[in-house]
Amino acid sequence: MPLLDLQKLTAGLSRTWAGFLRDWDRSLRTGNYPATTRYNYLLAAAQLGRYLGEHSPDPDAEDAADDPCVVTRAHVEAFQAWMIDTRSASTALNKHKGLQQFFKWLLVDEQAIDRSPMERVRQPKTLRKLIPVMRDEDTGKLLDACRGKGFANMRDEALIRLYCNTGARLSEVGNLLVADVDLNTESVHFHGKGAKDRRVRFGPKTARALSRYLRARDKHKGAALPQLWLAERGGAPLTPNGIKILLKRLGKAAGVPDVHAHRWRHNFAHEWKRAGGDTGDLMLLLGWASDDMPRTWWAAVEPYPQ
Known part of the structure; x- marks a missing residue:
């Protein structure tokens, strides 16, 4: 089971991103989510934040890299495509599921956003291996x-x-x-x-x-x-x-x-x-x-x- 080191997970992220992830982890712990699930969810969100700051070609990614509340559908789709290219479709699918939970938490629990950027982002198709x-x-x-x-x-x-x-x-x-x-x-x-x-x-x-x-x-x-x-x-x-x-x-x-x-x-x-x-x-x-x-x-x- 991965050790959940929040300081390591949030390294390189803005103060706002790091603060939201710490609060989300607290919420997940309150919901009795297993440590492995929490780690995978938080890692997906942290990787999106780092992608926006270091790899995104979008001209407005700088604002999103500072605050997850301004992330758009286009940002997530670009991140997902980057994950498919640099990792795999199955990895991208795991990140998609984690981000769904993160933005649902921002929308429902925190009421920090009016609409989830995941709303119309398609799940990556993966080949089913026997x-x-x-x-x-x-x-x-x-x-x-x-x-x-x-x-x-x-x-x-x-x-x-x-x-x-x-x-x-x-x-x-x-x-x-x-x-x-x-x-x-x-x-x-x-x-x-x-x-x-x-x-x-x-x-x-x-x-x-x-x-x-x-x-x-x-x-x-x-x-x-x-x-x-x-x-x-x-x-x-x-x-x-x-x-x-x-x-x-x-x-x-x-x-x-x-x-x-x-x-x-x-x-x-x-x-x-x-x-x-x-x-x-x-x-x-x-x-x-x-x-x-x-x-x-x-x-x-x-x-x-x-």
Whole structure:
């Protein structure tokens, strides 16, 4: 999870821009928005402010770089096009969503503007890539790559089995606390998006892997830490980003390309549908709030070859 450093985020912005962003962050914290969401929203607004001051070709961008209340639709469209050219359409789409929230806050909460400049700005179109499911044989290869009695071996097996067995998000597994795991009921307490918590059961193989890891963890230098996952050396926790890098490294060692946690999540949904499982139950297990999510995910899955 990114550390939210407002001073760093607002560096180079005018006093007015920086003040609005500090107030917006306060409002987001009051609304109990997760730190990752707050960071992404604030980053989008800060990047627009810096673009207006450093890159915009518009002759009136100087005023907008000083005060977000004078940003126009043309300014946002130019920023969006610049994001597509210098980053990607998907990045531009993320910025678009963040700016929608920022100017909605200026309009509704602060009443600092009469009309949002986002009102008629189109969302960037992005290509939908089919995501290959994680085959059982590929998961097996990854488990073979981390066999052993060392601390890292037991930790990595527990991680892989938990992702595969629950279909949870990278951050949900990565941010678990020791207290979230209940081996008596073979279940785990996930802290999902939007402060939506849920408890999910896991199978006996995952339970055994977690039990072995926890015994090894008790002897680790960082055993007193509340975080479940620990780095192999030192007394520091293993962050979700560290897990992301770890999975890539394991994939390379096992000869499995493009390993990431969301492939197991897609696989979980895919297998659930193939088995004729109830869609409502799947939504509860995966922490989905919208009925559109299952259809969207199944449409994005690259199925097994016949």
